Amino acid sequence: MIGRIGIRPNFWLFPVSLIVILGLASVSPAGLPGAHVAAARPPVQLSSFDIASAVPRPVEETTALSVQRDYAHAWQSLISALESNRADLLNEDFTGGARQQWAEAISLQQRNRLSRRIEDHGHHVRVTFYSPDGSAMEATDTADFDIQYYEGTRILFSEHVRTRYLVLLTPGENSWKLRILQEVPAS
Amino acid sequence: MNKLLPVLLIILAAALIAAATIHSSSLVPATTPEGAVRALLNQVKARDAVGAYQYVATASNTAPDDFKRDVFGQESNLRTYSSLQLFDTKVLREDDQEASVRANLEWASAVGAVRDTRDLKVVREDNSWKVIWPVQSRPKVPPQVIPVNYLRWDIVTRGLDDDWGAQNVDAPRVRIISMNPVEKDGDFILLGEIENEDTVPGFVSVAATLIGKDGQVIAQEESFDKISHVLLPKEISPFRIDFPNVSRDRIKSVHMQPNAMLVPASADPVMGVMHQALNKDARGHSVLKGELMNQSGQTVNIPHVLATFYDSAGKVIWVSDGYVDQSLAPMTPVAFSIGVRDDLASQIHSYRVTVNQYTRDRVQ
Amino acid sequence: MFPLRRSLILGIVCATVLTCAAQVRVPATVQAGSGTTVQASGSGSTMLYLFGPGGALKREVQRGNIEISGQELKVAGRYTVIVDGDSASFFVTAAPLQKIAFVAHPSRVPAAASRAVQGSAFLFDGFQNLVLTPIPVTFRLAVEGDNGEERRTSSRDGVAWVQLNSGRRSGPAHFVVTSGAIQVRRIVQQVAADPCSIRMSALRAPDGNILVETAPVQDCSGNAVPDGTIVTFTSVDAAGRSAVDARIKRGIARAELPASRSATLSVAAGVVLGNEIHWGGGQ
Known part of the structure; x- marks a missing residue:
């Protein structure tokens, strides 16, 4: 029989589709590395930002404000990037060695279906060096985190850490960028 | 009738083409001195050199080509990139044989409106009025070799790759050596001078930000073309930054920002x-x-x-x-x-x- | 709460089944690029996870001594090893100094300027990690044939810096930072400062114009002001003011001003004024 060519809506398909979609949503992380990340993270807070001991050049007030903003944003990007395994999120705030190293870490996480979820509990930043020509700033950052290590959606391990970073920031075109983010043993 | 219509149309078309072709060579003679000037300027406005030249008096002693060069430009000068936009005329003096007419001209050009005032002598020639349009003959530069051995600065900068800490060359050091804010006709204007204090040439500009009494930015402007942008070592340029319709009593402070870039240049x-x-x-x-x-x-x-x-x-x-x-x-x-x-x-x-x-x- | 409960359950289970539990032991620190051994108690195969700043590793291993290669530990920072739900952390520290990122500023500096030359040296190992142990660093700034200036210091948190006076002689100065066997060189162009004084002379050209010419233009240290520097000659007479922005060429600036019976001639470079000549009349 030669039937008419046309589109006849199959109304029974809509509830079925809805069920499938809702079902997928309810088991969302299954098999999707990094999918546990969907929730929006609160912005990273710098609990303190001390510029009093910066040498040899004092940090100008406007510079300090920019650095605080950009550094907090960089952490926000790193946390999101490690959680969702998206190295592209680093491009705006990271440069040089730091971008390369963390991008590599993310690439390996992705390859091994691993991820890290970091809950940030604040940073105490102290600027120790601001170059005379204003082209580099070094700081130490003592930060508190809750870190959960994932394989797929399975938590491998959770820990709370209080850690110390050595940070090197350099000015980019519109913002300060993280060039070195090196975790060091607490002295 | 069937044959007559095409013939009539052909004749009509030919007549129209002829009219269009001969219009420039049969312009209406000027009956007043002001009319002559206006007619000439209208032809200039229409960029019709031949038509305009018909209103130029023989007594001008100006060749058609010289007239054309004078009105429409040569050697890529500014007139080449200009067209007459507006004009007005005023008779200053008139008798039976001679008159003087002032023409205020406004040219639209690549650098904005250029205004010019010409007092033109108009004479009666062949029962009509024509304009004396003298063209200053330019001395011809004799063929010669002029040795030019001034300095030229070329720049090699580091590449775009992220080679942090690598050697680079700094932008030239420039300084605003004077600044004077003035108010004129409701506009706020910043005047001053900037010096290239360095030993290399620089492309400079001056930007200004007006801060209002509430601490908010009122306006931001740049010196645009009221500055010499390329400054050689120790060269000083004036600058002027106009803020239209900004009253001085609204302003709390002014933030000046001299900018300089290292550019290749020749002395x-x-x-x-x-x-x-x-x-x-x-x-x-x-x-x-x-x-x-x-x-x-x-x-x-x-x-x-x-x-x-x-x-x-x-x-x-x-x-x-x-x-x-x-x-x-x-x-x-x-x-x-x-x-x-x-x-x-x-x-x-x-x-x-x-x-x-x-x-x-x-x-x- | 959740990890605690998980560890508890794991502990109870592993108390009965010996092979599934693993106590992980790691060294406190490892030098970047060097391998290390992770000790996981028990026997049999299991999965090892390693999270660090430069990577994330998952590998099936035999319990006991587990080798981690130097390639996997290049980036300095804290690494977390997880085996069978147990974990341990260690730090990778920078390897010996391999590279100095030397930021020198400015690239041009007037001669004899106080604390005008600045240098910051960032000390790195071969894996882009900052070397944090204090290391002696020497900075030296000198024009060839000059003694120049040298400063010794020690790095702190991977950075050493210096501020030096520029030399009195113009020319390319070598600004060198040295630490151990590593040396990095930058060129700082020491240039003449502002002209110290400008002396001008004038004579009549064959066509009647006035030829003006400066003596060699120098700064107060005797350095020749660079060619290309603008020198403005001005003549003021009854016909008005005439000015030529001449360029210094081979140390001297010269220009031709229009003929005049009586004029005042002056010369300037930037904001530095030279002498004045009264031309004509008594001359």
Whole structure:
């Protein structure tokens, strides 16, 4: 029989589709590395930002404000990037060695279906060096985190850490960028 | 009837084509001196050199080509990139045989509106009025070789790759050496001078931000073309930044931002600014007149003259500029004239003229 | 709460089944690029996870001594090893100094300027990690043939810096930072400062114009002001003011001003004024 060519809506398909979609949503992380990340993270807070001991050049007030903003944003990007395994999120705030190293870490996480979820509990930043020509700033950052290590959606391990970073920031075109983010043993 | 219609249409078309073709050679003779000037200028406006030339009196002793070059430009000078936009005329004096008509002209050009006033002599010739349009003959530069061995600065910078800490060359060091805020006709204007203190050339600009009494930014502007952008070592340029319709009493502070970039540049052409003097123009307004002398071997297509006026204390009280619509042939003086504020003429104690230049087929 | 409960359950289970539990032991620190051994108690195969700043590793291993290669530990920072739900952390520290990122400023400096030359040296190992142990660093700034200036210092948190006076002689100065066997060189162009004084002379050209010419233009240390520097000659007479922005060429600036019977001639470079000549009349 030669039937008419046309589109006849199959109304029974809509509830079925809805069920499938809702079902997928309810088991969302299954098999999707990094999918546990969907929730929006609160912005990273710098609990303190001390510029009093910066040498040899004092940090100008406007510079300090920019650095605080950009550094907090960089952490926000790193946390999101490690959680969702998206190295592209680093491009705006990271440069040089730091971008390369963390991008590599993310690439390996992705390859091994691993991820890290970091809950940030604040940073105490102290600027120790601001170059005379204003082209580099070094700081130490003592930060508190809750870190959960994932394989797929399975938590491998959770820990709370209080850690110390050595940070090197350099000015980019519109913002300060993280060039070195090196975790060091607490002295 | 079937054959008649096409024939009529062909005749009509031929008549229209003929009318269109011969219109420029059969212009209506001018019956008044002002009519002659207006007719000539209308043809210039329509960019019809042949038509305009029909209103030029024989007594002008001006060849058609010279007239065309004078009105429509040559050697890529500013007139080449201009067209007559507006004009008005006024009879100053008239008798049976001769009259004087003032024409205020406004040219639309690549650098904005250029205004010009000409007092034209109009004479009766062959039962109609025609305009005396003298064209200053330019001395021809004799064929010669002019050796130019001035410095040229080329720049090698580091690559775009992220080679942090690698050697690079700094932007030139520039400094605003004077600044004077003034108010005129409801506009707020910043005047001053900037010096390239470095030993390399720089492309400079000056930006200004006005901060209001509430701490908010009122306006931001740049010096645009009221500055010499390329400054050689130790060269000083005036700058003027206009903020239209901003009253001074709204402003709490002004933030000035001199910017400089390292650019390749050449130390030539050297231009002399000769016989500068403050005068009055035909309408009685104050003008600064003088002559530009291109002391190098290459024609400068568009000269731009910037004048800084100082009071007796050496403070910059005004900056004005003007484009010269003639090109500057080597070693050939060309007159310039820049308007000066009449209300300031009595306060002007000294002045300094600098010349920007645009030369075709030349990168720097 | 959740990890605690998980560890508890794991502990109870592993108390009965010996092979599934693993106690992980690691060294406190490892030098970047060097391998290390992770000790996981028990026997049999299991999965090892390693999270660090430069990577994330998952590998099936035999319990006991587990080798981690130097390639996997290049980036300095804290690494977390997880085996069978147990974990341990260690730090990778920078390897010996391999590279100095030397930021020197400015690239041009007027001669004899106080504390005008600045240098910051960032000390890195071969893996882009900052070397944090204090290391002696020497900075030296000198024009060839000059003694120049030298400063010794020690790095702190991977950075050493210096501020030096520029030399009195113009020319390319070598600004060198040295630490151990590593040396990095930058060129700082020491240039003449502002002209110290400008002396001008004038004579009549064959065509009647006035030829003006400066003596060699120098700064106060005797350095020749660079070619290309603008020198403005001005003549003021009854016909008005004439000015030429001449360029210094081979140390001297010259220009031709229009003929005049009586004029005042002056010369300036930037904001530095030279002498004045009264031309004509008594001359």
